[in-house]
Amino acid sequence: xxxxxxxxxxxxxxxxxxxxxxxxxxxxxxxxxxxxxxxxxxxxxxxxxxxxxxxxxxxxxxxxxxxxxxxxxxxxxxxxxxxxxxxxxxxxxxxxxxxxxxxxxxxxxxxxxxxxxxxxxxxxxxxxxxxxxxxxxxxxxxxxxxxxxxxxxxxxxxxxxxxxxxxxxxxxxxxxxxxxxxxxxxxxxxxxxxxxxxxxxxxxxxxxxxxxxxxxxxxxxxxxxxxxxxxxxxxxxxxxxxxxxxxxxxxxxxxxxxxxxxxxxxxxxxxxxxxxxxxxxxxxxxxxxxxxxxxxxxxxxxxxxxxxxxxxxxxxxxxxxxxxxxxxxxxxxxxxxxxxxxxxxxxxxxxxxxxxxxxxxxxxxxxxx
Numbered sequence: 001x002x003x004x005x006x007x008x009x010x011x012x013x014x015x016x017x018x019x020x021x022x023x024x025x026x027x028x029x030x031x032x033x034x035x036x037x038x039x040x041x042x043x044x045x046x047x048x049x050x051x052x053x054x055x056x057x058x059x060x061x062x063x064x065x066x067x068x069x070x071x072x073x074x075x076x077x078x079x080x081x082x083x084x085x086x087x088x089x090x091x092x093x094x095x096x097x098x099x100x101x102x103x104x105x106x107x108x109x110x111x112x113x114x115x116x117x118x119x120x121x122x123x124x125x126x127x128x129x130x131x132x133x134x135x136x137x138x139x140x141x142x143x144x145x146x147x148x149x150x151x152x153x154x155x156x157x158x159x160x161x162x163x164x165x166x167x168x169x170x171x172x173x174x175x176x177x178x179x180x181x182x183x184x185x186x187x188x189x190x191x192x193x194x195x196x197x198x199x200x201x202x203x204x205x206x207x208x209x210x211x212x213x214x215x216x217x218x219x220x221x222x223x224x225x226x227x228x229x230x231x232x233x234x235x236x237x238x239x240x241x242x243x244x245x246x247x248x249x250x251x252x253x254x255x256x257x258x259x260x261x262x263x264x265x266x267x268x269x270x271x272x273x274x275x276x277x278x279x280x281x282x283x284x285x286x287x288x289x290x291x292x293x294x295x296x297x298x299x300x301x302x303x304x305x306x307x308x309x310x311x312x313x314x315x316x317x318x319x320x321x322x323x324x325x326x327x328x329x330x331x332x333x334x335x336x337x338x339x340x341x342x343x344x345x346x347x348x349x350x351x352x353x354x355x356x357x358x359x360x361x362x363x364x365x366x367x368x369x
Contacts, residue, residue, distance in 0.1 A: 005091055005124060005342050010038050014086050014123075015093040015335025016079055020168025020248040021197055021297060022056050023211070024048045025078050026331040029089065034339040037154045043328045046082035048074070059099045061249055063109055071099060072111035079112065080120055092117070093338030094127040095330075101140065101247040107131065108140045118365040126338035128363045133348050138355030139245035142171040145190040145352040146340065147333035149175050149182035155322045159290035162282070163319070164308075165330065166298025168198035168248050170278055173352075174285045183349045183358055189286065190352040191242030194277025195251040196298050200270045203255055204263075213267050216303030222264030224272035228257040232273045238280050243354035274298070275307035282312060291315040295326040337362070 005011065011034075016027045025048075029041030048056065052074045059071030075097045083092060096112025114127025130140035148163040152175045163173040170193040179187035197212065204210040204218065213219055232254060237244070254273060258266035282289070291314055298304050299318040309316045319326045337347050341362035348359050 008033055011090040011339050012041060012088060013091050013093060013335035013339050014083060014089040015095075015331045015333065015338060016083060017095050017330040017334055018075060018078070018097045019330060020098060021201060022048060022053050022168075023297075025082050026328055027082050027086065028325070028328040028331040028335060029086065030332045030335040032150070032336050032339050034336070034343045034345050035150070037150050037336070040325070040332065042086065043325070043331070044082055044085065045327075046078050048078065052078065056097060059111070061100055061247070063100055063106060068099060068109070068111060071097060072113065075112045076116065079117060083117070083121060089123060091338050091342055092121060092123050092125045093334035093336075094125050095129060095334045096127060098248070101245065103134050103139045103141075103245060108134050114363060115365040119367050122367065124342065124364060124366045126341045126362045126364050129334070129337060129341070129347065129361050132361035133353050133355050133359045136355045136357065136359050138348060138353035138359065139243055140353060141245040142173065142190050142192065142352065143337065143348060144171075144330060144333040145173040145175075145188045146182045146347055147336045148173040149177075149188060150336060151324060152177040155324070160285075160287050161291045161293060162285065162289040164193075164278060164292050164294045166196040166274070166294060166296040166304065167330070168196060168201070169246050170194055170196035170274060170298070172278065172281050174289060176286075183346050185351065186286065188349070188351045189242060189284070191244045191281065191284070192246040193281035194237070194246065194274065195254060196274045196296070198248050199251065199254045199273070200267055203258070203266055203270060207263055212297070213271070213301065216271065216301040218264055219267040219271045219301075219303045222262070222266070222268030225258065225261055225265060225269045228269050229272055229276060231257060233276055233280065238277065242284050243350075243352060245353070268303070271301070271304050272307060275304055275311055278308060279311040289314055291317065293317060293319045293322060293324070295319045295324070295329040299326050
């Protein structure tokens, strides 16, 4: 790793994210010194084919063996095809694909060969962001909060606010922009709220062969089954104090709760569960946020957004309202975190993952080293 990366100054960092929704790979450039964001650069997307998505689904919840190897091959090829098209990049943040996540059990598993990608791209690659945090007693997730803190500074926020990512799983970051650094006690609180898009996606894939409930069209025609919602909110996870995190399939029984409902009622109920989990989660915030900024695919579902606006006593807006890109925020996060890792700065703290001490997780590889 060259001295320019280790030293101060602004770098053009390229981040990549393949999330639990299994739709594809996002990639985006962030200009940063690891503290402040100075600008956002170009971005791109590479969708997974149906065959690739099938291979990735087969690897979910699996820790070893052929399904993991095949999933890793898909992730490596997709990322190289996308990332090789970016020019004038100093460093790459490569999250890989989470297949399994048990921070209190077997650990966490993100497939993807960061060293091989570094050799292929001829760029330093930071990867395996979560393992050190888990080894230190943390949840290993969520990891975007330090970036969210930088985003709050970038938009000039003065009051506490929340960033809500609604991907396959929902996660929330409470930010108090009155602090100078994200690792200060009280600056951040982060945790997974509960399942978000994954149960709806899985239900519609199984029943109708659809990837998602586009624009909430199916849920809009149904009613929430209140009994199923009450059973869902009785799950012990919601009573646990944060930080806390989930695996994509931790709430797989949600599908069974709506198993006898029609398609529209089932989709409405699963969407209602995702919103109710967020409403419940905000009760853990140290102070009521002035605003909730929503990122991830869930912000494009008007039914889910309306449920959040009804349930929360604050403004609820997509992040585009403050000039951010909700499709690319997670990829941008790993660009930002890559610079922090390379410069020895922390990427998680007790308030974000529950880790015992500040951790700058991640492996840095250059030309395959």
